[in-house]
Amino acid sequence: MQDLIATREQLGLGRTDAAEEFRRALAIAQSPACDKAFLRTLPHEARVAGSAAAAGLPLAGLPVSVKDLFDVQGQVTAAGSVVLADAPPAAADSAAVARLRAAGASLVGRTNMTEFAFSGVGVNPHHGTPVNPADAATPRIPGGSSSGAAVSVATGAAFIGLGSDTGGSIRIPAALCGIVGFKNTARLAPLDGALPLSTTLDTVCAMTRSVRDAVLAHEVLAARAVALEHRPLSARRFAVARTQMLDGLDLPVAQAFEAALRTLRDAGARIEEIALEDIRDLGSIQSTGGFTAAESYSWHRPLLDRAGAGYDPRVRTRIERGANMKAWEYLDLVRARVDWVARVEAALAGFDAVLSPTVPIVAPPVAEVAPGAERDEAFFRVNGLLLRNTSVVNMLDGCALSLPCQAPGSLPVGLMLWHGAMHDDAVLDAGLAVEAALAAGRRS
Numbered sequence: 001m002q003d004l005i006a007t008r009e010q011l012g013l014g015r016t017d018a019a020e021e022f023r024r025a026l027a028i029a030q031s032p033a034c035d036k037a038f039l040r041t042l043p044h045e046a047r048v049a050g051s052a053a054a055a056g057l058p059l060a061g062l063p064v065s066v067k068d069l070f071d072v073q074g075q076v077t078a079a080g081s082v083v084l085a086d087a088p089p090a091a092a093d094s095a096a097v098a099r100l101r102a103a104g105a106s107l108v109g110r111t112n113m114t115e116f117a118f119s120g121v122g123v124n125p126h127h128g129t130p131v132n133p134a135d136a137a138t139p140r141i142p143g144g145s146s147s148g149a150a151v152s153v154a155t156g157a158a159f160i161g162l163g164s165d166t167g168g169s170i171r172i173p174a175a176l177c178g179i180v181g182f183k184n185t186a187r188l189a190p191l192d193g194a195l196p197l198s199t200t201l202d203t204v205c206a207m208t209r210s211v212r213d214a215v216l217a218h219e220v221l222a223a224r225a226v227a228l229e230h231r232p233l234s235a236r237r238f239a240v241a242r243t244q245m246l247d248g249l250d251l252p253v254a255q256a257f258e259a260a261l262r263t264l265r266d267a268g269a270r271i272e273e274i275a276l277e278d279i280r281d282l283g284s285i286q287s288t289g290g291f292t293a294a295e296s297y298s299w300h301r302p303l304l305d306r307a308g309a310g311y312d313p314r315v316r317t318r319i320e321r322g323a324n325m326k327a328w329e330y331l332d333l334v335r336a337r338v339d340w341v342a343r344v345e346a347a348l349a350g351f352d353a354v355l356s357p358t359v360p361i362v363a364p365p366v367a368e369v370a371p372g373a374e375r376d377e378a379f380f381r382v383n384g385l386l387l388r389n390t391s392v393v394n395m396l397d398g399c400a401l402s403l404p405c406q407a408p409g410s411l412p413v414g415l416m417l418w419h420g421a422m423h424d425d426a427v428l429d430a431g432l433a434v435e436a437a438l439a440a441g442r443r444s
Contacts, residue, residue, distance in 0.1 A: 003210040004159035008060045011053055018053035018061030018106070022046050025063035025108050029157040036128035037142075037151040039068055040075070041109035049106040057104025058220060064105040065158035067149050068113050070094040071193035079195045080113040080145075082126045083307040094193025096162055096204045096221055103220040108158050111148030115312045117164060117197045118296065118319065120172045120359075120386035121379060122147030125312050125371035132363050134178050134412050140363040143173030143386065146207065150177040153207045160217050161207040166197045166292060168359075168390025171402040174207050175358035175414025180435075181207045181402045182214040182428065183393065185421045188222040196299055198292040201394045211403060211431040218424065227425045233433050234268030236352045238417075241276040245356040245389050252406070256413035257357045260405040263441035264355075264434060271355065278343050279392055285336045289325040297322025312371070314379060337395060344396055345420040352430045353423075358402040358414030359386050389416065399424045401431040405438055 002010075010016045022045065028034060029041050045063075052061030071077050071090035078084040093101065101107075112127050114120075122144030123129040130151040132140040142150050146163030150173030153161040163170050165183040174181025182205055189204040196202055206217040215226050240246075240261070249257070265271055296319045308316060348354060361382070369379040393400040393416075400418035417427050417434065 001156050001209055004059070004062055004208065004213045005210070005216065007062060007159065011060050018049040019046055022049040022061070022063050022106050022108065025157050028155050029108050029152065033133060033155045034151055034157050035131065037112055037130040037148040037155075037157070038065070038109040039112050039127060039148070042107050045106040045108065052104035052106060055104065058216060059100065059104040059160075061104050061106050062159050063108035063157070064100055064160040064162060065108055065111045065149055065152040066097060067146050067161070067163045068110045069117055069164055069195050070097050070162060072097055072107065072110065075110065077195055079117065080115045080124055080127065081311070083303060083310040090193070092193070095190035096194065099220055099223060100160070100162065105160070108152070111146070111152055111161065113147055113149070114145035115315045116195070116296070116300070116319070117145040117166060117169055118292070118315045119383050120144050120168050120390075121369055121383050122173060123366065123369055123371060123379070129366055129370070131366065132177055134176070134363065139366045141176065141366050141369060143176035143359075143363065145169040146173050150174060150179065150207055153177075153179050153209060159209065159213065163206060164194060164197070165203045165205050165394070166201045167387045167394050170205050170207055171358050171390045171400060171414065171416060172386050174402045175404075175416075176363040176412055178404045178406070178412030179207055179209060180211055180214050180404070181205070182218055183400045184218055184222060184424050185399045186397060188224065188424065196295070198295045200291040200295060203394070211401065211428065211435045214401065214431070215428050218428070226428055228429045228432070230429065231433070232268065233264060233437055236430055236433065237270045237272070237350065238264070239272055239274045239276075239348065239351045239354045241279065241354055241356060242273055243276050243279045245279070248360055248385075249357060250361045252362050252411060253357050253360055253413050256406045256410070257415065259407070260415050260438060261355065263437055266441075267437040274347065276344070276347055278340060278347065281340060282392065282395060285333065285340060288329040288333070289321060291333065293318060293322035294325045294330055295322070314376065341396055341420070348419060351419070353417040353419050353427050356389050356416045356418065358416040359389060361385050362411040362413065393418045397421045399427050401427050403431060403435055403438075408442060
């Protein structure tokens with residue numbers, strides 16, 4: 001599929017128009033390909049498309065989807081749940097939506113998600129589960145929590161899928177659906193008007209069809225220009241973290257990751273294996289509870305008291321774990337994280353990025369993890385695997401890019417480039433070079 005920047009160029013040449021692109025995307029959003037991916041489509045935005053394109057704005061009136069976590073003026077923000085269905089409509093757009101609109105986006109619809117963004121699997125017992133478009137034969141999970149956002153981009157219903165990433169909620173579905181997902185340093189994009197999961201870890205970011213589109217989306221959401229050096233791969237030094245990141249990989253993931261490393265080495269990249277044993281410390285650091293449970297419980301406590309029976313039991317169970325965390329344990333966690341981040345950043349000094357599989361497995365069938373107590377064990381096992389690699393970056397307060405690296409015709413596999421806080425431009429710059437090398441490798 002053509003990406004946003006290529007489509008914008010076609011607009012400039014008069015070979016298409018934004019209103020037609022919006023109508024095409026809306027038709028996909030309302031088709032069986034996007035079944036359960038959208039909670040609401042917005043046909044009236046078609047008229048916005050033409051006016052935005054005429055204004056020559058960066059997003060040129062092209063369709064963007066919005067995760068149900070973000071306020072859109074006049075709409076209820078329910079976060080994939082039913083317990084907020086009677087909440088008042090938003091009085092104003094969230095900061096992220098306002099920035100997308102100001103850049104010329106036309107909102108094609110609100111996308112489905114894991115309830116309250118609390119899992120990496122993407123199943124939803126209230127609204128159904130969007131099906132991963134990568135496999136026409138077997139219904140597979142899309143990943144989460146930004147499940148509908150991923151499907152919207154992968155099917156062509158949106159050029160940008162606005163979402164959030166607290167432990168991997170952008171990168172996991174991007175990897176499983178075969179698209180690009182970029183998690184920026186959290187502080188760079190405003191959280192105003194987005195329903196919180198963890199105020200410490202939440203990140204506003206997006207999925208796209210290409211790395212260059214990811215650069216554009218980040219520039220819009222963060223209101224900053226990305227500095228690109230466009231250095232060749234021969235001038236880049238990457239690390240491969242042995243600890244945990246490579247454990248128990250599905251065979252297709254292991255094969256795709258090794259093939260990607262060979263392609264990058266053949267293109268001149270310097271790739272070094274490092275132990276990065278500090279990753280193992282995350283278990284003990286979070287042994288009394290993590291940020292997500294404690295901070296989500298603080299927000300949800302009154303809602304649980306009023307409407308707890310309406311929650312997805314799998315989500316409610318994890319939120320309620322936060323009730324047991326003591327104040328001193330939380331403060332110890334804050335201090336331990338600061339020390340851990342310093343140690344990991346020191347270990348990564350001198351590298352352009354770390355290379356890892358985004359997730360260690362390919363997308364499992366929906367039937368294995370669908371709602372139901374009899375499948376809870378499988379669900380939590382899959383959820384843990386999906387979050388394992390990506391959540392390291394959130395604890396690092398870092399940035400990460402996932403881009404597809406599988407062979408043509410195979411189930412999607414994500415390659416993750418990551419680093420510490422404020423290395424966003426370097427990771428995106430490296431991602432452009434890596435994407436080009438992998439594309440050239442597939443053509444040869």
